[in-house]
């Protein structure tokens with residue numbers, strides 16, 4: 074990667090407006106994600122976290138403002154191909170093809186985007202399965218034969234298939250028990266450190282924010298009202314941020330971090 078690219082924020086959102094008919098979801102929303110950081114995105118239910126994710130991925134057109142991924146305008150002609158090639162996404166529940174094995178699921182983006190000999194495709198998929206903390210034998214299984222935690226790891230393996238620069242995770246620890254959730258957090262941090270990924274995580278999981286997020290962006294009042302490390306957000310005056318981080322669950326997560 075050349076120096077010029079390194080200066081470009083992997084995700085840059087400027088003055089974003091999104092709406093469904095009369096219903097405005099985001100207005101004048103700004104967000105810059107730094108290269109190599111793990112950014113958590115939080116906000117009350119219905120504040121537009123999923124809509125933001127879909128807009129950043131180019132799945133929903135912005136009604137105003139500008140979204141850039143790795144310096145490229147998401148509205149440009151080749152943006153979808155560019156995103157497919159450089160960005161990995163794990164939607165909720167892993168969103169795997171139920172009729173394919175894990176190995177075939179991980180091979181699918183490689184077959185679509187990279188014309189490699191089949192044996193090489195299979196080797197890369199096996200590597201990504203192992204990298205995501207699954208045993209090699211998991212490759213032969215279908216998603217219905219996996220536990221919830223394994224399904225999420227398979228979703229990560231597929232998201233990593235094309236060596237993306239950015240990994241998007243939508244509620245990755247939802248539905249996992251606390252041990253499974255903290256193991257998943259650890260996986261995300263290990264992958265970021267090993268692969269130099271930039272990670273964008275939508276989450277409600279306070280433990281994830283405290284354990285692995287370098288900064289947290291808070292969605293409220295139709296925009297990002299704060300982006301900062303959790304320790305800084307704990308000192309915020311914003312009412313939603315205060316009740317979120319200083320409520321009973323927030324205090325428990327903070328105490329867990331201190332231990």
Ligand SMILES: Nc1ncnc2c1ncn2[C@@H]1O[C@H](COP(=O)(O)OP(=O)(O)OP(=O)(O)O)[C@@H](O)[C@H]1O
Pocket residue numbers: 093098116117118119120121122123124125
């Ligand atoms: N396709 C759609 N058509 C109309 N309204 C939509 C559509 N998709 C989302 N919305 C609305 O946009 C708002 C934001 O939804 P979104 O799913 O992004 O919230 P969220 O912050 O991800 O919530 P949660 O934490 O509950 O998942 C909601 O009011 C939702 O009803």
